Amino acid sequence: MTAQPQAAAERSAPWIEVFGRRGATGRKPPLFLMLPAIVAGAMMLIPLVYLVVRASATERTELAAIVLRPFTLQVTLNTLALVGSVLALTTAIALPLALLVTRTDVPAKRAITILATLPLAIPGYVMAYALIGLSGYYGPLNAFFGLRLPRPEGLFGAALALSLYTFPYVFLNVRAALLGLDPALEESARSLGRSPRAAFLSVTLPHLRPALLSAWLVVALYTLGDYGAIALMRYDVLSSAIFSQYANAFEVNYAAWLALMLLAIAAAFLVLEGALNRGRRLTRTGTGTRRSVLAVALGRWRWPALGFAALVHIASLGVPALVIAFWLSRAPADVDWAKVPVTVLGTLSVALPAAALAVAIAVPVALVATRWPSRLTYGIERMTYFGYAVPALPFALATVFFTLAVVPALYQTVAILVIALTLHTAALAVGPVRVRLLQIGPRVEESARSFGYSAPAAFCSVTLPALSRSVLAGAIFVFIVVAKELPITLLLAPSGFTTMAMNVFSRTQEGMLYEAAPYAALMIGFSAISVALMLRSERDRP
Amino acid sequence: MTDLTNTAAPFLRIDGVSKRFGDVTALRDVSLDLRKGEIHALIGPSGCGKSTLLRIVAGFETADEGSVHLGQRRIDTLKPEARGIGIVFQDYALFPHLTVAQNVAFALKYADDARRVAGTAPLLRMVRLDGLESRFPDELSGGQQQRVALARTFAAGPRAILLDEPFSNLDASLRETTRREIRDILKASGLGILFVTHDREEALSFADRISVLREGGVEQTGLPKDLYFRPANAFVAGFLGSTNFLDGIANGASAETPLGRVGLDRPASGPVRLSLRPEAIGIAMEGSDGVPGIVASLVFKGHDASAFVRVGETIFEVLMRASLDIRPGQRVHVAAHLPAVVLKE
Numbered sequence: 001m002t003a004q005p006q007a008a009a010e011r012s013a014p015w016i017e018v019f020g021r022r023g024a025t026g027r028k029p030p031l032f033l034m035l036p037a038i039v040a041g042a043m044m045l046i047p048l049v050y051l052v053v054r055a056s057a058t059e060r061t062e063l064a065a066i067v068l069r070p071f072t073l074q075v076t077l078n079t080l081a082l083v084g085s086v087l088a089l090t091t092a093i094a095l096p097l098a099l100l101v102t103r104t105d106v107p108a109k110r111a112i113t114i115l116a117t118l119p120l121a122i123p124g125y126v127m128a129y130a131l132i133g134l135s136g137y138y139g140p141l142n143a144f145f146g147l148r149l150p151r152p153e154g155l156f157g158a159a160l161a162l163s164l165y166t167f168p169y170v171f172l173n174v175r176a177a178l179l180g181l182d183p184a185l186e187e188s189a190r191s192l193g194r195s196p197r198a199a200f201l202s203v204t205l206p207h208l209r210p211a212l213l214s215a216w217l218v219v220a221l222y223t224l225g226d227y228g229a230i231a232l233m234r235y236d237v238l239s240s241a242i243f244s245q246y247a248n249a250f251e252v253n254y255a256a257w258l259a260l261m262l263l264a265i266a267a268a269f270l271v272l273e274g275a276l277n278r279g280r281r282l283t284r285t286g287t288g289t290r291r292s293v294l295a296v297a298l299g300r301w302r303w304p305a306l307g308f309a310a311l312v313h314i315a316s317l318g319v320p321a322l323v324i325a326f327w328l329s330r331a332p333a334d335v336d337w338a339k340v341p342v343t344v345l346g347t348l349s350v351a352l353p354a355a356a357l358a359v360a361i362a363v364p365v366a367l368v369a370t371r372w373p374s375r376l377t378y379g380i381e382r383m384t385y386f387g388y389a390v391p392a393l394p395f396a397l398a399t400v401f402f403t404l405a406v407v408p409a410l411y412q413t414v415a416i417l418v419i420a421l422t423l424h425t426a427a428l429a430v431g432p433v434r435v436r437l438l439q440i441g442p443r444v445e446e447s448a449r450s451f452g453y454s455a456p457a458a459f460c461s462v463t464l465p466a467l468s469r470s471v472l473a474g475a476i477f478v479f480i481v482v483a484k485e486l487p488i489t490l491l492l493a494p495s496g497f498t499t500m501a502m503n504v505f506s507r508t509q510e511g512m513l514y515e516a517a518p519y520a521a522l523m524i525g526f527s528a529i530s531v532a533l534m535l536r537s538e539r540d541r542p
Numbered sequence: 543m544t545d546l547t548n549t550a551a552p553f554l555r556i557d558g559v560s561k562r563f564g565d566v567t568a569l570r571d572v573s574l575d576l577r578k579g580e581i582h583a584l585i586g587p588s589g590c591g592k593s594t595l596l597r598i599v600a601g602f603e604t605a606d607e608g609s610v611h612l613g614q615r616r617i618d619t620l621k622p623e624a625r626g627i628g629i630v631f632q633d634y635a636l637f638p639h640l641t642v643a644q645n646v647a648f649a650l651k652y653a654d655d656a657r658r659v660a661g662t663a664p665l666l667r668m669v670r671l672d673g674l675e676s677r678f679p680d681e682l683s684g685g686q687q688q689r690v691a692l693a694r695t696f697a698a699g700p701r702a703i704l705l706d707e708p709f710s711n712l713d714a715s716l717r718e719t720t721r722r723e724i725r726d727i728l729k730a731s732g733l734g735i736l737f738v739t740h741d742r743e744e745a746l747s748f749a750d751r752i753s754v755l756r757e758g759g760v761e762q763t764g765l766p767k768d769l770y771f772r773p774a775n776a777f778v779a780g781f782l783g784s785t786n787f788l789d790g791i792a793n794g795a796s797a798e799t800p801l802g803r804v805g806l807d808r809p810a811s812g813p814v815r816l817s818l819r820p821e822a823i824g825i826a827m828e829g830s831d832g833v834p835g836i837v838a839s840l841v842f843k844g845h846d847a848s849a850f851v852r853v854g855e856t857i858f859e860v861l862m863r864a865s866l867d868i869r870p871g872q873r874v875h876v877a878a879h880l881p882a883v884v885l886k887e
Contacts, residue, residue, distance in 0.1 A: 184635035187602055190622040191629045192649040192698040199623075202648070206639045 047398035094170035121527035125228030177211035259394035362429035429474030559608030583749035628700035705737035832877025
């Protein structure tokens with residue numbers, strides 16, 4: 001969302017500059033900032049090192065027997081099939097929608113855009129809950145229409161659930177690319193004799209490629225990292241295999257190897273995206289004024305187009321809302337209402353400290369990375385993003401190994417759960433703080449220094465107040481993502497500890513859809529805040 | 543150039559075109575024509591509607607009223623790709639993901655790739671870009687990008703070419719040379735060229751004919767020389783160069799003015815408003831012909847200089863040789879040595 005200022009800063013970030021050289025303010029970063037940053041950066045990496053250590057402890061003869069089973073091949077192929085299906089489905093939903101709102105005279109563009117962003121508020125396991133709760137003998141479809149569908153499951157069910165909440169990433173990326181495209185390019189193609197269709201294929205589509213690739217990368221990483229929706233759809237992929245091998249079958253070494261394989265696939269996607277984007281030249285050569293592109297008159301296609309948008313919104317927003325409302329109204333007496341506040345407290349007891357801790361990491365990390373750019377500070381900042389990109393279950397498993405080996409006292413405590421969740425989400429707080437720091441720049445602080453303020457006093461009196469909104473935004477992002485996080489919580493939570501996310505998941509797995517409904521509703525409420533924040537920050541952008 | 547104005551039949555014809563955007567009238571009843579082999583400039587202050595007119599001819603806007611004909615064919619109802627009109631945008635709009643040769647080949651209509659690639663060679667030679675075929679647009683200078691855009695436009699085989707502010711993106715130091723080069727290329731093509739600019743020097747030096755637009759309407763169309771020396775009204779006179787306006791009482795071939803008796807470009811009688819270019823007024827030491835005045839200020843411009851001379855209540859701009867020894871505060875005599883232009887309205 002904030003790629004522009006970041007990209008600009010990256011280019012100017014003197015990578016080549018070796019650690020210890022004089023930075024922007026003329027001195028080395030102070031230790032009290034550098035220390036927390038280094039500790040945070042290292043903590044992202046150490047557990048993963050432990051994962052490798054643990055996996056390599058397997059005897060070589062044993063290794064073949066453990067890893068080379070048909071099940072491994074099966075879950076790997078399933079994982080790839082799921083990623084492929086989700087990418088295809090999200091693109092089929094998002095690309096036409098993005099074209100509709102940027103290139104046609106379809107009515108209610110703003111509404112379609114907002115409605116196509118909102119599914120981000122729905123966690124994957126809630127989407128799966130909604131799809132499962134819709135059908136079935138006691139479900140609303142049968143109750144209202146006498147319609148009985150098979151319970152969605154397998155590749156189809158998992159791909160549908162994941163696509164319905166991840167397609168906004170593709171939509172937002174493609175829409176931004178379409179809006180940023182110089183209209184003169186398409187007009188040139190037209191006046192050189194190309195039909196609208198041919199101009200789209202030969203000029204517009206190549207320009208959408210980077211946006212599509214980066215959106216696909218995000219969606220692919222989400223798909224690899226998801227556990228809840230896929231498990232509810234009873235589809236066997238690497239992440240669910242890691243979980244079941246660790247938690248149910250106690251084949252810890254096998255789980256470690258599966259985790260490494262999942263990491264390798266995620267890394268391969270990262271490399272692939274970089275390689276496919278390399279050598280692309282899509283920079284605007286001109287400085288022409290921005291004009292809006294000619295809108296295609298839909299004519300009699302207006303109603304089918306609106307129908308398509310409506311179908312997407314009904315499936316991605318209407319179905320979850322309807323299903324939750326239906327199950328809430330169905331058996332309110334059977335819900336264990338006394339458990340709800342306890343569960344909310346459980347979620348808060350993890351999400352609040354994680355948000356505070358993430359901010360405590362984010363400010364020093366962003367500060368040293370922007371004010372004292374060097375290879376080291378750049379690397380530390382990248383590590384936080386790495387912690388976010390690593391699929392959740394390998395990250396959780398690595399944390400388990402690390403805790404057991406180094407600080408066994410912390411094993412199965414809320415403390416280690418909070419730390420793991422913080423490391424996993426700190427990047428969400430680094431982002432806004434870093435962007436704001438770049439906007440503020442060191443000049444105002446320097447002028448405060450010239451009035452006789454000390455360096456810390458200048459920072460506290462000038463920069464910090466300007467930073468407070470971004471810090472708060474970062475904290476809220478972390479809070480919300482932690483509140484709806486499932487796989488890490490499932491793996492690391494002490495026995496007896498429970499959160500709203502865990503409840504939606506386990507009640508749905510047990511088929512107690514009415515029991516899951518209040519938690520699903522609360523989850524959506526929490527997540528809606530994050531989407532509202534995101535929409536607001538997008539509107540605030542110049 | 544004279545044969546153009548007299549004999550060549552109109553080739554692109556714009557008839558009574560009007561366009562409104564909401565409450566704003568962008569164009570009102572604009573008619574003008576473009577002849578084969580002619581370079582026609584549309585000039586006017588920003589917001590005068592010149593770019594809108596260009597986009598209507600290209601097919602990216604639709605006129606509310608009026609028509610556009612190319613030859614015998616009415617084209618304003620056709621899609622942009624069916625009009626046979628090329629357009630070079632202000633920022634050239636080169637496809638950044640294609641090489642120079644691919645950009646040009648994009649517009650060639652041959653089906654097979656080999657012929658398309660071969661077809662780019664003569665075009666690139668024409669704009670003197672041979673050797674840069676495999677470069678990407680971001681590896682070219684502004685002037686080279688412009689020539690690629692031109693070659694690409696030629697490749698589509700248009701019957702007329704539109705240029706939108708063609709030189710505004712170029713360095714001032716390059717502009718003059720580039721302008722000469724591009725003009726030679728365009729003239730050699732024999733196509734009709736309609737171009738939009740707000741730079742009067744560019745219009746005067748680049749175009750065969752000029753149309754001056756103001757608030758959506760054509761004020762005057764004609765040869766650069768005619769428009770410069772015989773502007774129809776005060777707006778055209780002022781827009782195409784600095785000038786002095788003076789009121790006088792005409793009596794046939796001359797008029798009585800604050801500058802004394804001044805010859806007129808056409809006979810008139812009664813009160814008139816006149817335009818006198820700075821170079822049409824002579825300056826001399828006290829005691830010569832003309833009316834007395836005082837030099838208020840001087841602007842040195844290199845090979846010449848502008849003297850601002852106060853005569854009574856008004857200040858006249860006078861062009862003089864820079865070597866002339868005249869200082870601010872000095873008493874001088876000024877006199878018109880060319881006929882003044884009688885302005886309408």
